[in-house]
Amino acid sequence: MSLRIGVVGGGQLARMMIAPASELGVEIRVLAEQAGMSAELAAFAVGDYHDVETVLEFARDVDVVTFDHEHVPQSVLHALVDAGVAVHPGPDALQFAQDKLVMRARLAELGMPQPEWAAVTNAVELQEFLDANGGRGVVKTPRGGYDGKGVRVVSAAAEAEDWFAALAEDARGGALLVEELVDFSRELAQQVARRPSGEMRVYPVVQTVQRDGVCAEVIAPAPGANERLLEAAAQLSVDIAAGLGVTGMLAVELFETTDERILVNELAMRPHNSGHWSQDGAVTSQFEQHVRAVLDLPLGDTSAREEWSVMVNILGGPTEGGIEARFAQAMSAHPDAKIHTYGKSPRPGRKVGHVNVAGSDIDDAVYTARAAASLFND
Numbered sequence: 001m002s003l004r005i006g007v008v009g010g011g012q013l014a015r016m017m018i019a020p021a022s023e024l025g026v027e028i029r030v031l032a033e034q035a036g037m038s039a040e041l042a043a044f045a046v047g048d049y050h051d052v053e054t055v056l057e058f059a060r061d062v063d064v065v066t067f068d069h070e071h072v073p074q075s076v077l078h079a080l081v082d083a084g085v086a087v088h089p090g091p092d093a094l095q096f097a098q099d100k101l102v103m104r105a106r107l108a109e110l111g112m113p114q115p116e117w118a119a120v121t122n123a124v125e126l127q128e129f130l131d132a133n134g135g136r137g138v139v140k141t142p143r144g145g146y147d148g149k150g151v152r153v154v155s156a157a158a159e160a161e162d163w164f165a166a167l168a169e170d171a172r173g174g175a176l177l178v179e180e181l182v183d184f185s186r187e188l189a190q191q192v193a194r195r196p197s198g199e200m201r202v203y204p205v206v207q208t209v210q211r212d213g214v215c216a217e218v219i220a221p222a223p224g225a226n227e228r229l230l231e232a233a234a235q236l237s238v239d240i241a242a243g244l245g246v247t248g249m250l251a252v253e254l255f256e257t258t259d260e261r262i263l264v265n266e267l268a269m270r271p272h273n274s275g276h277w278s279q280d281g282a283v284t285s286q287f288e289q290h291v292r293a294v295l296d297l298p299l300g301d302t303s304a305r306e307e308w309s310v311m312v313n314i315l316g317g318p319t320e321g322g323i324e325a326r327f328a329q330a331m332s333a334h335p336d337a338k339i340h341t342y343g344k345s346p347r348p349g350r351k352v353g354h355v356n357v358a359g360s361d362i363d364d365a366v367y368t369a370r371a372a373a374s375l376f377n378d
Contacts, residue, residue: 002027003295006059008049009068010037012342012351013271013287016279018042020288026295030068031058038342039068052079059085066248066294067270070097071144088196088247088294089269096244097269100177101142107264110243112236114264115182115255119175123157123164126178130157133180139163140177151213153181182263184255188222189274191286192237193302195293196247203282203302205233208253208274211315214349215273217369218311220281220304223362232262240267249290251275273313273351278302280338280356281309306358310365312373314353317346319378323353330355330375337372352376 003026007014010032018041021028029044031054037043047054049072056079059065064086077091089097096103104117116133120126130137139160141150154160160176167174187210191203204221222229237252244250244267251272253265275286284292284300292299317323323341330339334357341353353376357369 004029004062005291005294006031006044006062006065007039007042007068008055008058008065008072009033010039010043010046011068012038012344014039014068015041015342016271016276016287016340017291020285021291024288024291024297026291029058029062031055038344040343050076052076055080056083056085059083064088064294066290067094070094070269074098090245090247093245093247094269097267099142100140100266101175103267104177106244107240110239112240112264113262116180118178120178121164121167121175123161126154126160126164126176127157129178130155136181138179138181140179142174142177149213182255183258184263185258186222186256187265188225188233188254188256188262189218189272190233190237190252190254191272191275191278192234192241192250192252193248193286193289193293193299194241194246194250195299196296199299200238200241201289201299201302202234202237203275203278203286204304205230205254206274206277212349214313214315214351216313216315217366218274218277219362219366220277220309220311229256229260229262236262236264240264248293249275249286276340276354277309277311277356277358279340281305281358304358307360308362308365309356309358310362310369312355312369313351314341314355314373314376316348316350316377317344317352318376319346323376326376330372333375334368334372337368339372341376 007030014030015038028042030039030042032043032046045058080087118129136155139152187208190205194200206218206220207222209217241250249271251268255263271286278285283303338356344352355369355373357365359365
């Protein structure tokens, strides 16, 4: 009988695990939130991942449970573990990806470099932090935010009044996270894979470009990265993975500051947008690596196949006709581009696919990837 992975969440990350899992002889079963999602090719069940019984039933015949996202409640995760289900990453690790305040506190305990930060429960505390950190800051809701959601740059506490009001109405209470507004020269991402038995492998550090809070482009490796930066980013990711007990893929989003330091921005314990380039640019893609890691199989080579790899997201999609109608045009104009789409309907700002281009000339790779991606938008 082949090994079986149960993936909770039916988004594009689950979808992109299907092919490499199949090539390894691994069966993937997906618990999708609703019918017609990106990973419907492997959808074994449709149900609410907040419901313990639904998730336990889904996990009954799989060898390991992993995730397309970090939003499964801790109560459900612990119920899986209590039932003897292998869960990777486990609840003790996932808590640090689910709650940014918990993450910041643990990273501080580990001595990781990060922005100045504080938990604030009211406007007075927020204003005190702003006054002590240059008059501006980044306020975040600790849970649930992604792709720019739940994040605000503020210069006065009054700009977060509605969030404090929501906290006051929540019986659970809680706090907001405020961070210094980092003076960074660029954003980077470092990925590492870790299996339960402890083996780890790091990928080349990459440069990411964000637009409106959403990752738009990735260049691998990060241009101009010196040996000191490469070693520091790799060691930092390894230390975090070990310190948090992560199993599977971990993406560490970083700021490179204007004075050449690196600071931890956020964490993702799953395949990540910053690693999509690896599908066509690395010996082992992040999706194959995640499958290997959660099953505790030997990890694959993370080396780049080409000198440069560029990933450009397709954001929004065409306003008329399906995205499939654009394939022929893009394939004809750019035969060296690898096009990946997610089976999603177009919507402004939505990630509906991405384009990968690898080669020896960075300028050519960037141009080709951008040009091919642009053909999928009006």
